[in-house]
Amino acid sequence: MxxxxxxxxxxxxxxxxxxxxxxxxxxxxxxxxxxxSTLESNVEIVAYxxxxxxxxxxxxxxxxxxxxxxxxxxxxxxxEEALEELKLRFGEESNLAEALGGKNPLPDxxxxxxxxxxxxxxxxxxxxxxxxxxxxxxxQGIVEKLFALTKWIKVVSFALMGFLGLTAxxxxxxxxxxxxxxxxxxxxxxKLVGATDWFIRWPFFLEGMFLGLIGAVLAVGVLSGSYxxxxxxxxxxxxxxxxxxxxxxxxxxxxGLLVTGLVLGVTGTLVSIYRFLDV
Amino acid sequence: xxxxYNVSKVYPPGIRALIDVTLRIEKGEFVFLVGAxxxxxxxxxxxxxxxxxxxxxxxFVAGKSLVRMKRSEIPYLRRNVGVIFQDFRLLPNxxxxxxxxxxxxxxxxxxxxxxxxxxxxxxLVGLEGKERLLPDQLSGGEQQRVGIAxxxxxxxxxxxxxxxxxxxxxxxxxxxxKVLSEINKRGTTIIMATxxxxxVDRMRRRVIAIENGRVxxxxxxxxxxxxxx
Numbered sequence: 001m002x003x004x005x006x007x008x009x010x011x012x013x014x015x016x017x018x019x020x021x022x023x024x025x026x027x028x029x030x031x032x033x034x035x036x037s038t039l040e041s042n043v044e045i046v047a048y049x050x051x052x053x054x055x056x057x058x059x060x061x062x063x064x065x066x067x068x069x070x071x072x073x074x075x076x077x078x079x080e081e082a083l084e085e086l087k088l089r090f091g092e093e094s095n096l097a098e099a100l101g102g103k104n105p106l107p108d109x110x111x112x113x114x115x116x117x118x119x120x121x122x123x124x125x126x127x128x129x130x131x132x133x134x135x136x137x138x139x140q141g142i143v144e145k146l147f148a149l150t151k152w153i154k155v156v157s158f159a160l161m162g163f164l165g166l167t168a169x170x171x172x173x174x175x176x177x178x179x180x181x182x183x184x185x186x187x188x189x190x191k192l193v194g195a196t197d198w199f200i201r202w203p204f205f206l207e208g209m210f211l212g213l214i215g216a217v218l219a220v221g222v223l224s225g226s227y228x229x230x231x232x233x234x235x236x237x238x239x240x241x242x243x244x245x246x247x248x249x250x251x252x253x254x255x256g257l258l259v260t261g262l263v264l265g266v267t268g269t270l271v272s273i274y275r276f277l278d279v
Numbered sequence: 280x281x282x283x284y285n286v287s288k289v290y291p292p293g294i295r296a297l298i299d300v301t302l303r304i305e306k307g308e309f310v311f312l313v314g315a316x317x318x319x320x321x322x323x324x325x326x327x328x329x330x331x332x333x334x335x336x337x338x339f340v341a342g343k344s345l346v347r348m349k350r351s352e353i354p355y356l357r358r359n360v361g362v363i364f365q366d367f368r369l370l371p372n373x374x375x376x377x378x379x380x381x382x383x384x385x386x387x388x389x390x391x392x393x394x395x396x397x398x399x400x401x402x403l404v405g406l407e408g409k410e411r412l413l414p415d416q417l418s419g420g421e422q423q424r425v426g427i428a429x430x431x432x433x434x435x436x437x438x439x440x441x442x443x444x445x446x447x448x449x450x451x452x453x454x455x456x457k458v459l460s461e462i463n464k465r466g467t468t469i470i471m472a473t474x475x476x477x478x479v480d481r482m483r484r485r486v487i488a489i490e491n492g493r494v495x496x497x498x499x500x501x502x503x504x505x506x507x508x
Contacts, residue, residue, distance in 0.1 A: 185368070188368075189370065189381065189382075190381075191357070192357060192368075193358070193361075193382040193385055193429065193430075194354040194356075194358035194386050197350075197354075199385055199387070200385075
């Protein structure tokens with residue numbers, strides 16, 4: 001291995017970069033998933049009562065909403081309360097009432113929280129079919145946009161990873177080929193005196209695995225260091241961002257990177273043995 | 280021990296190295312393989328090592344067909360068939376001891392047995408006290424002795440020698456022949472391809488002469504040339 005120092009370094013470094021990209025992609029996907037579920041669980045349904053709805057239609061609406069499956073909380077917000085909230089948001093100085101011409105254009109509304117995020121969409125669809133509601137909103141869009149974003153991140157990072165992974169495998173194969181060339185005489189003699197194929201091959205597998213593992217250890221070092229730093233800083237400055245910090249999950253991510261490094265190293269060796277070593 | 284039936288070897292694009300060779304070599308024989316360069320002697324040796332397959336015909340070593348032999352069985356054949364070369368083929372960075380031990384290691388001999396077995400075989404070829412020298416520090420004859428030691432340390436029943444004295448002067452050649460005779464006396468079959476007329480003529484062993492790929496002569500106590508008999 002000392003013989004091909006620069007090649008070994010290049011293949012381990014490429015392996016590291018490939019695995020860092022993989023790791024970043026994994027962490028982003030994990031965090032977006034967590035963000036999505038946090039958002040989903042916070043999503044409330046706002047159902048605006050139609051202006052035309054008469055007292056009869058409004059009768060017992062609260063109970064009917066509460067009896068829907070999965071509903072955790074129902075709060076009635078009258079148009080007056082809504083206007084107060086709006087005033088608060090615009091500030092005391094603004095003359096909102098005057099601007100609106102003394103009329104309150106806001107409808108009465110019900111704010112409904114669900115106990116499980118996946119119940120939000122079905123419940124919102126159910127409410128839309130009720131004539132008493134003019135409009136039903138449940139924060140649609142945000143969740144879908146986040147999912148679309150994660151999908152893109154996955155596609156781009158897998159493409160990048162595929163490319164880098166191939167490069168890493170190729171570099172490892174080339175490094176191992178150099179070792180083979182350097183050991184040509186020994187290999188020829190090994191064959192002549194009756195070494196089995198596996199006896200001749202296994203040192204090359206060891207070298208490939210070692211290169212892969214070195215790259216993986218580098219990648220895990222860089223990633224875990226910077227991610228832990230990110231978590232630490234995010235707690236202070238980005239408190240609203242729920243970063244994944246579960247040790248079990250992170251250990252699985254980093255363990256997965258180590259295994260991937262080993263597998264890519266072995267693949268490189270296989271390529272080299274298949275192409276160059278007739279044993 | 281060794282049987283060949285109608286063995287032919289043709290290399291692309293149609294060079295016929297061996298043509299219809301049928302012969303039998305018994306256990307413990309000492310056989311000279313003679314003939315001009317390119318007559319087919321090296322092909323003969325490569326076939327017996329199963330480095331190559333015959334184009335036609337069958338070869339048996341110790342009752343096993345080399346033609347039907349599986350790839351995974353080849354290493355075990357080679358542990359039973361040692362080989363030495365004109366150019367010795369030693370590992371230059373390994374000492375005498377390590378060069379011989381290498382052959383034991385690659386067949387996974389227990390390490391505690393290795394020193395004893397290396398010492399034994401170095402004594403057999405007359406290299407006691409040279410264990411720690413590198414091949415460069417040895418004479419040609421001594422290097423060939425290392426080659427022989429490496430070839431026989433796994434106790435093969437057959438030893439193939441491809442022009443083992445080709446790079447050595449006459450006196451040194453005789454030293455090597457003594458070592459080979461000694462190994463032969465212990466029961467190892469030896470097949471030696473050679474151009475060395477004086478050696479063949481003085482040893483009076485079985486001579487198989489090959490010309491243009493065909494066996495043209497096979498004599499029990501033969502000479503290098505047929506016309507002198």
